[in-house]
Amino acid sequence: MPELNMRSIGGVLARQGILIAFIAFMIGFTLWNPRFIEPNNVFGVVRSSAILGVMALGVTFVVIGGNLDLSVGSMLSFSAIVVLDLHENPAFGPALAIPAMFAATLCLGAINGFLIGYLRLNSLIVTLGMLSAIHGLTLTYSGGQNMDIANQSATWFDVFGRGTAMGIPVPVLIFGLLAAFLGILLAKTPFGRKVYAVGGNGTAATFSGIPRARIVFFTYMISAFCVATAGLIQASRTMGAQNTVGQGLELEVLAAVILGGASLLGGSGTIFKTVIGVLILGFIQNGLLLAGLEFYVQFVVTWVIIILAVWLDIAAKRGKLWSPIA
């Protein structure tokens, strides 16, 4: 596959197109408005992308394994509400609230993983159903109320969303460390290789003795873990959460993963490229804002960029621009 693409300069351009587009975009916006590249602005963008980014890391595993996870948005609302509620609860307190919330979210991930991994149900429909079910669960849990911390005075719980360590905002630090850890897990360990194998060709993977069901199960557990982390950041950053805080986020997450070049058919994609995808989405949003365009224009621009990126990617693979569909 690589040598096929290396044959033509066009192929190379298309292969790394998203990176090149990213760099061109950054240069363009910097020339337009030098404030764009200032450390303050860059950190601001990365920090506001951190929640989306952390979720995207987990979904990358699921997508490479050949499945989808549309339930991450409602799962984020769930974990943010739960952690805030337990944080207020005298029986738990912040210290116990965090592990309890992680456990609860991982249970949801286990349900996804069991249904899709072991029972082999279609992941699109299962996670669609879970999107609805988890949203219902969140509303039941919170009684339909939004959650706010009554005691707004600073506690150490703030650190996850608003703190800084060594001059770096903590959300960015969490995003970076998690990306590094999961990147190594995916690229350098037997587990990571098995995820690629299962997503690339599940039947072949089964015949070569890879426990397909278990691998799929673990990709959903990783996704749930990442969502729980994102929920923690979200809850701590705003010290309050709405039942709908994660609504629609699943599609933005998926957009970031696809933008990074992961194939929806499974078997390809990397953590590094997903991070690039997340950053592109973040910087586009920021750049357009600095350029004085309306906030919502970024949705339209994102749409165009996603389709261009995927189109160039598959055009490079098939060696011609237009599709072979008759």
Place this chain on the structure above:
Amino acid sequence: MQQDRLKNLLSSGAIWGFIVLELIFFSIAGEYLSLSERAFMDLDNMLLLLKQSAPIGIIAVGMCVIMINGNIDLSVGAIFALCAIVMLDSMSWPMFDALGDWVIPVSACLALLTGCVLGFINGFIVWKTGVDAFIVTLGAMLGYRGLVFMYNGEQPTSNLNWTLVDMAEADILGVETPAIIFLVVVVVVWLIMSRTVHGRNAYAIGDNREAAVNAGIRVGPHFVMNFVLIGFLSALSAVAFYSASGSVNPNDGMLFELWAITAVVLGGTKLTGGKGSVIGTFGGVIAIQLLRKGLGHIGADSETVNLVIGCILIAVLFLDRQLNRKSTGELKV
């Protein structure tokens, strides 16, 4: 043999059996649990149910065609909202001032045209670039929603026209306009899918795209036509729904795609394409609406309804998988 027939009956008739079960359950449960005076299976209540299921139902019929084709359309909710804005806003354009109440058909046509154009854009991109419909419409969902927000920010767009409201609330034998539109759409699209070449081709393409190409079916234009159809139906749904309400929020129509897909899957359409029916989808829409209404009738909150619907969707999928496991010929692990 016996088992095959049983399987066929189960997979085609399951949804109607489910509806009957729901009716029996809610009628009996309603006797004991309901706070309302009226029985659940009241004629008025059933007619209201038909009217309430119209907006998602009309879209679900289009989604059924798209899914038989082996594609999916996630942008219907955004198209729905955008078309509603076009309809409501164009009624107050100065250039139409002279038309009086004749502005209504003009605005409705503009909205329908918008839907067709948006659907065409989706279909054309799928055809020419070969990018998967899932990604194209996922992007379009963001993009079209962006257009909706760009129009009026987060403010609602409203224009209440009383003539239009009267038209929307007119009824024949108690069946109100949105319900009539829904029924007509079901019948027309059912005829298209079961009686025309276009319908036969749709099944052929969904079943095996390569074979369809070899048989000389022009797959690309066929896709485009179906995307135009679902765009048109989303717009029609918006026209039917917003005629009476007269105000559209930029967030309206969110999650419609999920409801529509749920209804289609409940109605027995295969996700991989090639199998399914419009009548089954109609059953799916009614089943979901019955469930929501019935749970409300016996006093469940909307949150419980969400929970139950999610679980039922997964259960149906599981049942479907058990019934069709042999035919898929997959490796059992």
